[in-house]
Amino acid sequence: MNALNALSGRSAAETPGIAPIGEELIASFRARRQEIAALGQLPADIVAELRRLGVYRALVSTRYGGLEVSPATFLKLIERLSEADGSIGWVASFGVSSMYLASLPRGTLAKVYADGPDVIFAGALFPPQAAAKVEGGLKVSGRWKFGSGSTGADIIGVGVKVEGEKGGLPRMAVMPASSVAIERNWDVIGLQGTGSHDLVVDEVVVPEEWTFIRGGAPTLDTPLYRYPSMAFAAQVLAIVGVGVARAALDEITQMAGGRASITGAPVLADRAYVQTEIAKAEAKLRSARAFFYEATEDVWATLCAGDPASLKQTGLLRLASSHVARIGCEVAQTAFMLSGTTGIYNDHPLAAYVHDAMVVAQHAFLSEGTFASAGRVLLGLDNPPGFP
Numbered sequence: 001m002n003a004l005n006a007l008s009g010r011s012a013a014e015t016p017g018i019a020p021i022g023e024e025l026i027a028s029f030r031a032r033r034q035e036i037a038a039l040g041q042l043p044a045d046i047v048a049e050l051r052r053l054g055v056y057r058a059l060v061s062t063r064y065g066g067l068e069v070s071p072a073t074f075l076k077l078i079e080r081l082s083e084a085d086g087s088i089g090w091v092a093s094f095g096v097s098s099m100y101l102a103s104l105p106r107g108t109l110a111k112v113y114a115d116g117p118d119v120i121f122a123g124a125l126f127p128p129q130a131a132a133k134v135e136g137g138l139k140v141s142g143r144w145k146f147g148s149g150s151t152g153a154d155i156i157g158v159g160v161k162v163e164g165e166k167g168g169l170p171r172m173a174v175m176p177a178s179s180v181a182i183e184r185n186w187d188v189i190g191l192q193g194t195g196s197h198d199l200v201v202d203e204v205v206v207p208e209e210w211t212f213i214r215g216g217a218p219t220l221d222t223p224l225y226r227y228p229s230m231a232f233a234a235q236v237l238a239i240v241g242v243g244v245a246r247a248a249l250d251e252i253t254q255m256a257g258g259r260a261s262i263t264g265a266p267v268l269a270d271r272a273y274v275q276t277e278i279a280k281a282e283a284k285l286r287s288a289r290a291f292f293y294e295a296t297e298d299v300w301a302t303l304c305a306g307d308p309a310s311l312k313q314t315g316l317l318r319l320a321s322s323h324v325a326r327i328g329c330e331v332a333q334t335a336f337m338l339s340g341t342t343g344i345y346n347d348h349p350l351a352a353y354v355h356d357a358m359v360v361a362q363h364a365f366l367s368e369g370t371f372a373s374a375g376r377v378l379l380g381l382d383n384p385p386g387f388p
Contacts, residue, residue, distance in 0.1 A: 017067040018054035021080050025049075029084035033352055040186050041195030042091050047120070047152035050088075053077075055095040057117035061102070061220050064113035068224050071232060072296050075239045082243025083250075086356030087193030089243050091149040093236035097121040099229050100157070100172065102220045103212035109219070112155070121174070122149040123157035124199050125214060128170045131160035137207040138162065140173050144199045147182065151195040156180045158201055160211070168385060169215045173206040180204075190355030223303040231317035231388050234365040235296065238321035241328030241360035242292070245285055248335035248353035253278060255339060274338055281334045288327035292320040314388040315377035318370050325366040332357035 029046070036042060042050075050056065058074050060066020074095065082089025101112060101121055112119055129142030144158050157172040158180075165171065181200040186192070218225040256268035256278070268274045295316045299309045336343050336354040343350035360366070373387040 018058060018069070018073075018077060019052060021053065021077075026080075026084040029081075029088055030349070033085050033349070034347060036085060036087055036193035037352070040184065040192060040197075041151040042088065042149075042193055044152065046088065047091075050081075050092050050095075051118045051120070055081075055092045056098070056120050058095055059098045059224065060113065060117040060119075061109075061222070061225075063220075064109065064117050066098070066113075066117040068222065070224070070300055071227055071235070072293055072300065075235060075293075075296065078236055079239045079243040079246075082240045083247045084243075085193070086240055086244045086352070086360070087191050089240040090191050090194045090237070090360075091152070093240060094120075094122055094149045096232055096236045097123070097157075099218075099225065099227075099232060100212065100214055101174070102218035102225045103214070103216045104174070104219065105209050106219050108209050119155065120149070120153045121155050121157065122153035123147060123172065123174075124150070125157075125159035125170055125172065128159035128161045131162055131171075131173065131206075133162065134205060136205045138173055138205070138211060140175070140201050140204050140206055142201060143183075146196045147199040148194045148196040150177070150180070150182055150197065150199060153177045156199065158199060159214070169213050171211050172214050174210045174212070175201070175204055175206050188359065190352075190357070190359035223300070226303050226308065227299065228309055228314045228317060228388065230386075231314050231321070234318055234321040234370075235292070237360060237363050238292070238325040238328075238366055241325045241332075241357050242285070242289055244353050244357045244360065245328035245331040245335075248332040248350060248357070249278070249281055249285065251349050251353065252335040252338050255342065268338065277334055277338060281331045284327050285331045288320075288324040292324045295320040311377055311383060311388070315374050318388040319374035319378075322366045322370040322374070325361045325363075329357045329361040 054067060055077065057066045058069050058077065060068065062068045078089050078093045081092050098121065101109065124144035124147040126145065131138040131140045138160060140158065140160055150156055154177055155174055156177050157174045159170045160173050162171060179201065183198040183200055186195060186197045215230045256274060299313050299317060302309055302313065332354045336350045339350050342348065345351060373384040376382065376384055377388065
């Protein structure tokens with residue numbers, strides 16, 4: 001089995017450099033779901049486990065000791081982790097941030113990875129805050145929302161605006177995690193354990209060589225770093241919803257053959273409407289997932305052949321991401337609805353799955369507007385700003 005398929009489904013096959021994720025590990029993560037949600041972030045030992053698995057070295061250049069795996073390989077890794085817990089998958093998805101760091105000067109990258117490739121980079125982009133040029137770099141102050149995974153990060157980036165700088169893409173300033181205060185205000189209905197708190201920085205001077213344009217041209221030139229970075233950012237989030245939906249479908253399928261209803265009605269598996277809904281949900285999820293990976297593989301093959309991804313190809317990546325996120329949400333909702341009153345309790349897995357899938361689909365990268373933008377691209381109209 002090649003590296004591209006090694007993490008597909010429930011295969012125990014191993015991608016070189018990435019530890020296999022077996023059922024025992026998935027079960028151990030699931031057993032801690034309520035602990036993670038109550039804590040509001042991933043416990044330190046789970047973050048350490050993600051490092052061990054290879055999440056943070058997966059997309060790091062081989063020149064710095066990383067694995068530089070294909071996009072599909074990384075996406076399947078995140079999908080698998082998300083089957084265990086949506087928050088774990090979401091935080092792990094920010095292993096994609098090494099793609100952003102590839103826009104730093106090579107000298108800075110050498111410093112980032114001086115002690116090895118397993119560096120956790122997290123941060124928050126919006127709203128970009130004004131940064132003044134001073135001796136030594138940029139003086140950065142402000143507050144940023146949605147700092148997912150920052151509680152376990154080694155370095156943190158925040159969005160800044162520099163006076164006189166033109167261009168539509170924001171700049172990020174990278175600093176040690178110790179320079180950033182985390183205001184713990186993440187109080188939400190789903191993905192509760194992602195630690196997506198506000199980040200606060202007070203007059204930290206960041207050398208300009210530790211800043212980069214997010215989505216800008218990388219200083220590394222291999223097929224991986226030519227992959228459309230903003231589309232990839234949407235993909236790693238969308239695939240979390242696929243893993244969560246898969247777990248929800250597996251949960252309701254297992255429940256369906258269980259005990260009979262307290263009302264005396266047949267077990268769920270013997271009810272025609274349940275059979276129909278399970279079949280439709282399975283088809284929807286598998287179809288959306290297939291489109292998602294088809295678009296991924298198409299772009300990857302183009303890049304490996306030495307050609308750039310076309311606007312249409314990149315637009316399809318965004319379309320497939322928004323589509324699969326919504327299908328994941330719909331499938332999780334179907335599983336929840338079929339559970340009846342069983343799934344309404346806070347400690348039931350389906351309650352967590354449906355809320356996690358809903359929050360994934362709410363992300364701005366996966367919003368309703370991306371469908372209109374993708375349609376414009378498919379119709380050959382002007383490319384909307386910031387898309388794809």
